[in-house]
Amino acid sequence: MFLRKIMTALAVTVGLTFVVPALVVDSASAAAPTAVRTIYYDASGAQEFKADVDEGAAAWNKAVSVIELKPATGTQATIKVYADDGWPRTSSNGFGRGTIYMGRQAVKDGFYPPRIAAHEIAHALGLPDNRNGRCDYLMSGHSSPTSCKTTTPHETEAAQVTRNAGGLFPATLARPLEFKDCWVF
Numbered sequence: 001m002f003l004r005k006i007m008t009a010l011a012v013t014v015g016l017t018f019v020v021p022a023l024v025v026d027s028a029s030a031a032a033p034t035a036v037r038t039i040y041y042d043a044s045g046a047q048e049f050k051a052d053v054d055e056g057a058a059a060w061n062k063a064v065s066v067i068e069l070k071p072a073t074g075t076q077a078t079i080k081v082y083a084d085d086g087w088p089r090t091s092s093n094g095f096g097r098g099t100i101y102m103g104r105q106a107v108k109d110g111f112y113p114p115r116i117a118a119h120e121i122a123h124a125l126g127l128p129d130n131r132n133g134r135c136d137y138l139m140s141g142h143s144s145p146t147s148c149k150t151t152t153p154h155e156t157e158a159a160q161v162t163r164n165a166g167g168l169f170p171a172t173l174a175r176p177l178e179f180k181d182c183w184v185f
Helices: 002-014 047-063 104-108 113-124 138-143 155-168
Strands: 037-045 067-071 079-084 089-094 097-103 177-180
Touching: 037 047, 047 067, 047 079, 047 097, 047 113, 047 155, 079 113, 089 113, 097 104, 097 113, 104 113, 113 138, 113 177
Parallel strands: 037 067, 037 079, 079 097
Antiparallel strands: 089 097, 089 177
């Protein structure tokens, strides 16, 4: 509104005849569209967990409109997913970059594989663990009960990934961040 008054005063002073409202843009309604960041993941090494990884990626695609996780193989993939007999873990090398291990130990202990995959993908998207024990928080990880079957990120987790995609989390890191989702006794 203030800008409109200034532009109108300027137009009257200079003697211009144009419609001022055409020059004023409401910043709330005209937010610049955010480009979608495509992140490629390779689940060919995930063995029996491949479909679970795809389901976890789909959950993130549905929750965060500024990213699109797509399956790929070879050098195009910046997230590599493998299966092993340990606990799930992720080594993140920056936003949308990392190595995920889908550990069979968590599945053996009763945790839901698609939830594990969505949780580990979140680490590669810059989210840390949030061991609050709540099933509605994907990043609660193994602190939530094994009955948790949701793969949907909490709205605060989705918002953080949106911010990370916008540059809050570095694209590359000097040293990988290690996220180990296991009980330590």
